[in-house]
Amino acid sequence: MREVLISRIDKQDKYQRILQAGITVFARRGVFRATISEIAREAGVADGTIYLYFKNKDDILARFFEARADDIFLRFRKAIDGAGTAREKFARLITCHLEAFQEDREMAVVFQAESRKIHAMAEQVNAISSRYRELIAEIIEEGQAEGLIRKDLYLALVKRFILGAVDEVVSTWVLAEGKYDLVSMADPLVDLFIRGIGAGSED
Amino acid sequence: MREVLISRIDKQDKYQRILQAGITVFARRGVFRATISEIAREAGVADGTIYLYFKNKDDILARFFEARADDIFLRFRKAIDGAGTAREKFARLITCHLEAFQEDREMAVVFQAESRKIHAMAEQVNAISSRYRELIAEIIEEGQAEGLIRKDLYLALVKRFILGAVDEVVSTWVLAEGKYDLVSMADPLVDLFIRGIGAGSED
Amino acid sequence: MREVLISRIDKQDKYQRILQAGITVFARRGVFRATISEIAREAGVADGTIYLYFKNKDDILARFFEARADDIFLRFRKAIDGAGTAREKFARLITCHLEAFQEDREMAVVFQAESRKIHAMAEQVNAISSRYRELIAEIIEEGQAEGLIRKDLYLALVKRFILGAVDEVVSTWVLAEGKYDLVSMADPLVDLFIRGIGAGSED
Amino acid sequence: MREVLISRIDKQDKYQRILQAGITVFARRGVFRATISEIAREAGVADGTIYLYFKNKDDILARFFEARADDIFLRFRKAIDGAGTAREKFARLITCHLEAFQEDREMAVVFQAESRKIHAMAEQVNAISSRYRELIAEIIEEGQAEGLIRKDLYLALVKRFILGAVDEVVSTWVLAEGKYDLVSMADPLVDLFIRGIGAGSED
DNA sequence: CATGAATGAGCTTTCATTCAT
DNA sequence: CATGAATGAAAGCTCATTCAT
Numbered sequence: 001m002r003e004v005l006i007s008r009i010d011k012q013d014k015y016q017r018i019l020q021a022g023i024t025v026f027a028r029r030g031v032f033r034a035t036i037s038e039i040a041r042e043a044g045v046a047d048g049t050i051y052l053y054f055k056n057k058d059d060i061l062a063r064f065f066e067a068r069a070d071d072i073f074l075r076f077r078k079a080i081d082g083a084g085t086a087r088e089k090f091a092r093l094i095t096c097h098l099e100a101f102q103e104d105r106e107m108a109v110v111f112q113a114e115s116r117k118i119h120a121m122a123e124q125v126n127a128i129s130s131r132y133r134e135l136i137a138e139i140i141e142e143g144q145a146e147g148l149i150r151k152d153l154y155l156a157l158v159k160r161f162i163l164g165a166v167d168e169v170v171s172t173w174v175l176a177e178g179k180y181d182l183v184s185m186a187d188p189l190v191d192l193f194i195r196g197i198g199a200g201s202e203d
Numbered sequence: 204m205r206e207v208l209i210s211r212i213d214k215q216d217k218y219q220r221i222l223q224a225g226i227t228v229f230a231r232r233g234v235f236r237a238t239i240s241e242i243a244r245e246a247g248v249a250d251g252t253i254y255l256y257f258k259n260k261d262d263i264l265a266r267f268f269e270a271r272a273d274d275i276f277l278r279f280r281k282a283i284d285g286a287g288t289a290r291e292k293f294a295r296l297i298t299c300h301l302e303a304f305q306e307d308r309e310m311a312v313v314f315q316a317e318s319r320k321i322h323a324m325a326e327q328v329n330a331i332s333s334r335y336r337e338l339i340a341e342i343i344e345e346g347q348a349e350g351l352i353r354k355d356l357y358l359a360l361v362k363r364f365i366l367g368a369v370d371e372v373v374s375t376w377v378l379a380e381g382k383y384d385l386v387s388m389a390d391p392l393v394d395l396f397i398r399g400i401g402a403g404s405e406d
Numbered sequence: 407m408r409e410v411l412i413s414r415i416d417k418q419d420k421y422q423r424i425l426q427a428g429i430t431v432f433a434r435r436g437v438f439r440a441t442i443s444e445i446a447r448e449a450g451v452a453d454g455t456i457y458l459y460f461k462n463k464d465d466i467l468a469r470f471f472e473a474r475a476d477d478i479f480l481r482f483r484k485a486i487d488g489a490g491t492a493r494e495k496f497a498r499l500i501t502c503h504l505e506a507f508q509e510d511r512e513m514a515v516v517f518q519a520e521s522r523k524i525h526a527m528a529e530q531v532n533a534i535s536s537r538y539r540e541l542i543a544e545i546i547e548e549g550q551a552e553g554l555i556r557k558d559l560y561l562a563l564v565k566r567f568i569l570g571a572v573d574e575v576v577s578t579w580v581l582a583e584g585k586y587d588l589v590s591m592a593d594p595l596v597d598l599f600i601r602g603i604g605a606g607s608e609d
Numbered sequence: 610m611r612e613v614l615i616s617r618i619d620k621q622d623k624y625q626r627i628l629q630a631g632i633t634v635f636a637r638r639g640v641f642r643a644t645i646s647e648i649a650r651e652a653g654v655a656d657g658t659i660y661l662y663f664k665n666k667d668d669i670l671a672r673f674f675e676a677r678a679d680d681i682f683l684r685f686r687k688a689i690d691g692a693g694t695a696r697e698k699f700a701r702l703i704t705c706h707l708e709a710f711q712e713d714r715e716m717a718v719v720f721q722a723e724s725r726k727i728h729a730m731a732e733q734v735n736a737i738s739s740r741y742r743e744l745i746a747e748i749i750e751e752g753q754a755e756g757l758i759r760k761d762l763y764l765a766l767v768k769r770f771i772l773g774a775v776d777e778v779v780s781t782w783v784l785a786e787g788k789y790d791l792v793s794m795a796d797p798l799v800d801l802f803i804r805g806i807g808a809g810s811e812d
Numbered sequence: 813c814a815t816g817a818a819t820g821a822g823c824t825t826t827c828a829t830t831c832a833t
Numbered sequence: 834c835a836t837g838a839a840t841g842a843a844a845g846c847t848c849a850t851t852c853a854t
Contacts, residue, residue: 014814030322032235036849046815051850116374117316119233126378140400150402154391160375161368161395168367169360171319188357192364196399197343197352217838239824249840254825420817436728438641442845452819457846519726522780524718525639546806555806560797563778567801570777571770577725578769581735594763598770602805603749603758623835645828655836660829 015053017043019067022060027106031061031114061114065124068107072100073131080135086143087194093135094166095186101170102182112171133159148194162193218256221246222270225263230309234264234317264317268327271310275303276334283338289346290397296338297369298389304373305385315374336362351397365396421459424449425473428466433512437467437520437527467520468528474513475534478506482541492549493600499541500572501592507576508588518577539565554600568599624662626652628676631669636715640670640723670723671731677716678737681709685744695752696803702744703775704795710779711791721780742768757803771802 021043025034036057040047054060079092101108114125136159143149169189173182224246228237239260243250257263282295304311317328339362346352372392376385427449431440442463446453460466485498507514520531542565549555575595579588630652634643645666649656663669688701710717723734745768752758778798782791 030320033322035847040816047817047849048815048851049813052813056849113320113322116319116371117233118230118312118377119236119316143400147402149400150398153395153400157372157388157391158395158400160371161392164367164369164371164374165364166367167371168319168363171367172363185360188360189364192361192399194399194401196395196397196401197346197356197361198397198399238822240822250824251826251841252839255838259824433727436726439728441843443843453845454820454847455818458817462845515727519728522725522777522784523639523722524784525642525722549806559806563794563797564801564806566777566781567774567798570773570775570780572773574725574769574773574776575766577773581725581727591766594766595770598767598805600805600807602801602803602807603752603762603767604803604805644826649837656828656838657830657836658834661834665828 014043014045014049018045018050018053019060019064022057023064023106023110026061026113027109031057031110061110062124064107065111065128069124069128069131072128073135075100076135080139086139086146086148087190089139089142090193091187091190093139094190095183097132097166098170098183098186101173102178105174105178108170108174112167112174115167129163133163136162165189165193217246217248217252221248221253221256222263222267225260226267226309226313229264229316230312234260234313264313265327267310268314268331272327272331272334275331276338278303279338283342289342289349289351290393292342292345293396294390294393296342297393298386300335300369301373301386301389305376305381308377308381311373311377315370315377318370332366336366339365368392368396420449420451420455424451424456424459425466425470428463429470429512429516432467433515437463437516464527467516468530470513471517471528471530471534475530475537478534479537479541481506486541486545492545492552492554493596495545495548496599497592497596499545500595501589503538503572504576504588504592508579508584511580511584514576514580518573518580521573535569539569542568571595571598623652623654623658627654627659627662628669628673631666632673632715632719635670636718640666640719667731670719671733673716674720674731674733674737678733678740681737682740682744684709689744689748695748695755695757696799698748698751699802700795700799702748703799704792706741706775707779707791707795711782711787714783714787717779717783721776721783724776738772742772745771774798774801 018039021039022034025039025042028034029038034057036050037047039057039060040050043050050060054063076093076096079096080089083089083092101111111125111128115129137155140149140153140155140158144151144153166189169185170182173180173185221242224242225237228242228245231237232241237260239253240250242260242263243253246253253263257266279296279299282299283292286292286295304314314328314331318332340358343352343356343358343361347354347356369392372388373385376383376388424445427445428440431445431448434440435444440463442456443453445463445466446456449456456466460469482499482502485502486495489495489498507517517531517534520526520528521535522532526532543561546555546559546561546564550557550559572595575591576588579586579591627648630648631643634648634651637643638647643666645659646656648666648669649659652659659669663672685702685705688705689698692698692701710720720734720737723729723731724738725735729735746764749758749762749764749767753760753762775798778794779791782789782794
């Protein structure tokens with residue numbers, strides 16, 4: 001019983017270690033340049049062991065984002081649900097998003113590199129963007145009900161508009177090697193989404 | 204003279220054929236998965252011929268974007284210079300951008316896949332984004348002088364905000380396999396940049 | 407324990423097999439014409455296996471002579487140390503040298519072909535000649551102290567004179583495909599070194 | 610008539626230029642590493658032109674030494690015939706040999722690298738050594754008749770003994786990048802051949 | 813379960829040689 | 834005769850994947 005438990009924990013542990021080692025190496029070399037050997041070395045296991053837990057290199061990436069997606073969206077959900085207005089929800093979502101990436105820069109590197117690729121190695125990566133857009137849509141619709149957000153919007157476009165802008169801000173931070181505080185970008189970003197860059201004199 | 208001319212055209216032609224074949228295969232398989240053999244087959248030349256014109260695979264990508272960047276930015280410049288107000292300039296820039304990508308979907312596929320990658324294969328790809336941000340900055344500053352655009356903006360952030368949003372819209376179109384008209388997104392996008400999504404009741 | 411032992415032997419064995427196969431193929435085709443595939447076939451392993459044990463083709467050559475040099479110079483040293491006079495040392499060194507090459511004709515073939523080349527593939531090969539000349543110098547100096555060898559000698563030249571002569575004798579034997587006894591050349595050679603070809607009437 | 614003459618000279622010239630360019634490149638890179646393209650560039654002709662004058666790379670090497678051998682042995686012959694005693698002949702042969710190599714270091718580099726190889730690219734290279742040994746034999750036999758050279762010699766060995774020693778001295782000079790005067794080695798070498806290194810007290 | 817040595821398919825790159833101009 | 838672009842065979846090397854231990 002004890003042995004089974006230990007063994008289960010060990011197994012779990014080895015699985016997790018490979019998962020994390022994968023992201024570390026993917027971040028370091030890029031998914032394609034990463035080799036199974038380097039991941040195995042990073043995880044402290046033999047090359048062959050990788051294949052006991054994962055189908056192949058792509059599978060490591062897929063399983064990683066599959067697992068992380070749930071964690072992160074749970075955090076997003078909590079952040080949003082605790083807020084009153086749609087504007088507040090927006091602010092919390094973006095903040096939470098930037099926090100998550102700032103906390104795990106390796107994940108951010110891999111995500112920014114792999115998302116948006118037409119030849120994405122793992123569709124899980126794209127699935128995350130999709131779920132994210134749904135969140136945005138939800139908040140926007142709420143904001144419209146509240147009267148905060150105007151109703152003459154092409155929702156499909158607005159979702160991309162927001163996701164793209166945030167993504168680019170994260171990418172810039174990643175390429176800058178995380179030398180500044182990413183989260184401080186959240187409020188200015190939300191302000192740009194809501195008010196735009198216009199002086200308001202035009203309307 | 205005639206012979207020289209023909210030979211020069213032939214040579215030019217072969218260079219261009221390989222360049223285009225490269226982008227076609229990059230779009231089909233992704234830069235990393237693309238092989239020299241497949242590019243050669245696509246171009247209708249022998250494998251070794253590639254090396255008479257290009258240093259290696261990366262060089263094909265670099266030379267392609269190097270050449271295209273100049274064409275495209277010339278178009279951008281013309282479009283902008285013909286416009287009166289900053290708003291008009293914005294509209295024309297975005298339109299022109301979307302047109303260029305819509306015209307050459309293979310280029311769009313490769314660009315969207317390769318830009319933003321931390322392990323970018325060709326710095327030329329990143330250089331393009333950089334030049335693009337400069338154009339945006341120029342228009343914004345003009346708009347501020349005109350009174351169209353508000354002055355309390357963090358310019359570095361605004362540039363990313365706009366580039367990211369447009370990029371994402373292009374990426375979405377690319378992934379949708381170009382099934383709708385990309386250019387029709389230009390005006391709604393510009394409207395979002397200027398006015399934001401807010402109802403205006405907040406201020 | 408047994409397994410570890412077997413495995414170590416196997417591994418050692420495979421390393422040695424590749425090493426020997428390398429020399430066999432180098433002797434057969436020449437170092438430059440030899441291919442990894444042929445060496446692998448000769449060793450009974452896959453091409454890729456070569457790279458588990460050696461960096462590349464040159465490395466096989468280098469490791470071979472590195473290992474053999476130590477063996478051979480140990481033999482030389484023992485032979486010399488067991489002798490009394492400088493003349494005896496000379497005789498034993500040359501005998502030992504010819505014996506070593508006669509024992510392993512493949513090594514002799516490769517050595518004769520690769521030593522003395524300005525574009526040497528492995529500096530280990532030239533290092534052997536260098537060590538050999540040092541041995542000669544040592545014996546000569548002893549001989550001079552003993553009064554056996556005259557003192558008005560340009561040592562740097564004498565070392566080449568002796569090494570070159572022995573080398574040529576070995577080369578001739580190699581090119582003759584080992585059809586006669588190489589070691590029987592030792593005494594006549596030493597005699598030539600000591601007495602020269604002169605009748606002695608000149609002095 | 611004039612045109613034919615010019616053309617013949619041109620043709621001759623182009624042949625010679627390729628021959629010399631070949632040796633230059635062989636000396637620079639080694640025979641195997643040399644490429645037809647580099648030889649063509651060095652000779653100032655097109656790649657394809659090489660094949661109008663030579664069968665292939667090996668053929669350039671063969672033709673070069675074939676031609677040079679005649680020149681050099683003619684010089685050797687003249688030098689020897691002008692001498693009185695066998696000792697004088699010996700001195701002149703060795704001097705002439707070292708002069709010839711010192712005059713054309715590129716030839717020396719290639720010769721030292723290619724001679725003695727069992728996988729010789731051109732048998733002409735080995736033929737030179739053979740002719741050289743015949744000259745030595747001739748002088749020795751004369752010297753024996755004169756009483757200068759002792760009669761109890763194994764001639765086949767003596768020829769190698771002398772050729773090898775001279776060769777090694779040349780090789781050393783080649784590897785030292787020609788930094789000293791090679792010809793000055795002639796007299797000390799002849800002295801070593803005749804008198805040996807012995808003090809003479811042994812007999 | 814875990815290992816890691818071995819495999820060999822697959823890729824890049826070079827370069828001798830040809831041949832249309 | 835001369836050219837040099839084009840060819841494609843041939844080689845080196847990497848690395849995902851397997852499997853005996």
